[in-house]
Amino acid sequence: MKLFYTYIVFFIFICEALFSQNIDRLKLQYQKTSDPDKKAHLLLKTGHILEKQNLDSALFYYKKVLPFEKKITDTLLAKVYSSIGNVNLLKGNIDVCLEYQLKALKLFERYPPQQDIVGVYNSIALVYFYQTDFDKALVKYNQLRALLNKNIVKNPKKAHYIQGKLLNNIGIIYDNKHQEDLALEYFGQASTHSKKAKDNENLSSVYSNMGIIYLKSKRYDLAEAIFIEALNLRKKENDIFGLCKSNYHLGRLYKAKNQFDKAQEYLLIGLKYAKQANSSSTRASIMEELSLVMAGKGNYRNAYDYHVAYKTLSDSLFNKENQQKITQAEMQYKFDKENQAAKIALDQKELVYTIIAIVLILVIIIVVIMYRLQETKAKIQQLAKESAQLSNKELSSREDILKRELEFKNKELTTNIMYLLKKNEFNTEISNRLMELKKQMKKTDQDVIQKIILDIKSAQDDDIWKEFEVRFSQVYNDFYERLNIKYPDLTLNEKRICAFLRLNMTTKEICALTRQSYNSLNVARARLRKKLNIQNEEINLVTFLENI
Incomplete structure (x- = not known):
């Protein structure tokens, strides 16, 4: 067991080392080149790698391209603007996101439509959606649909994948605008594209959205059928968060039908999945529904307990968001400080000597391992050769006998x-x-x-x-x-x-x-x-x- 943990630690160390090597290699290439386009491309690539690790670090490298904005191509600059906008959207800075995405759109529109513009339109539409400006969001989504109809996405499966998500988002907007029939029409189109793309994740989301409309309009049989279809798809995909949402929707449905026992059953299953998915907001919603279900059953004690738990979790979520902002600021400070220390350390001779020593040790280890592997390989080859010779002799003997028998029968x-x-x-x-x-x-x-x-x-x-x-x-x-x-x-x-x-x-x-x-x-x-x-x-x- 100790050896197993040692391997795990070693594997993590190797992964971190490879990640650092990729960044260091890109930095080295950046220092060596003088071409503005190549510099911008390397910074953009570095930002994309860091985006999965630290949004602020990614944003730092994206913004380092801005001093070259008059020296690089419009298309490359548009990609930089779009990347800056995407990071700000993930950080919740929707106003900054909109500013940079509009800059990117202006540059992209100077040239024939290309696949990169799809992400720009989608981000702008999401900004308007988060601002509850549904009309502007619809304008951007419809512009995006018009571009997709021009076949700027060449891969048919990917085109269906994008269309499915796009039409689902449009349906959600019409649902929020209380135009349920139109929303259902778009959800139907979204399901067709998602089926062609075999995108069960989006298809289950579409079914859930349709079920919510049926539930609001008290078409309980339709809502139940479509919610169960979404649940089965999410079971097939082992989508934990999706299973949490599907059971929550079914619980709300059976509560509306006054089938409190079934409602409690599905809500408790949803609560289990919410804990597994670590989704505190969904847990809070489920506990609020459980409080109402228990009250409907006349179990006011449990109803009160669930309500208290719901309120406690809701308050903690608000405090957690503030804590996350503080933690993010602290991590940014720590990150900048560590970067500065690393730059100083790189200039010191002691680091050079350490690297040389590590390289020598690694070379020795590799040589020993290669020698052992070569020795083992030679033994295996020898055994394989002897085994093959014996097998060939037996096969040759059997083949001669069979040939003689076949020749005799042919003559006969x-x-x-x-x-x-x-x-x-x-x-x-x-x-x-x-x-x-x-x-x-x-x-x-x-x-x-x-x-x-x-x-x-x-x-x-x-x-x-x-x-x-x-x-x-x-x-x-x-x-x-x-x-x-x-x-x-x-x-x-x-x-x-x-x-x-x-x-x-x-x-x-x-x-x-x-x-x-x-x-x-x-x-x-x-x-x-x-x-x-x-x-x-x-x-x-x-x-x-x-x-x-």
């Missing part, structure tokens, strides 16, 4: 076919002589001779084919089985022609065995190619049958 089959050919020729000759004799006989005797001729041919055919098929199956034991599985509609005569061709017999030999003319056999082969679905005339029928 060939001999048998030649015998059958001679026998068939002999019987044919007897039949021909009897036919000549028949012409010289009386009418009553001709009938007797004709019956003898027919009996000879019938007995000849049955005997020949039974003996041939026995011999053929001994050599190619599963040929008929595979042929019947793949092409069950073949007649008995067509299967026999397949067998002759599998033996690579000539047309003359097949005609002699089957007593068919050349023309009849060619017609039979053409019909066989059609049944085997061989449309390409260049495909050889014999080669095709060998590969079945």
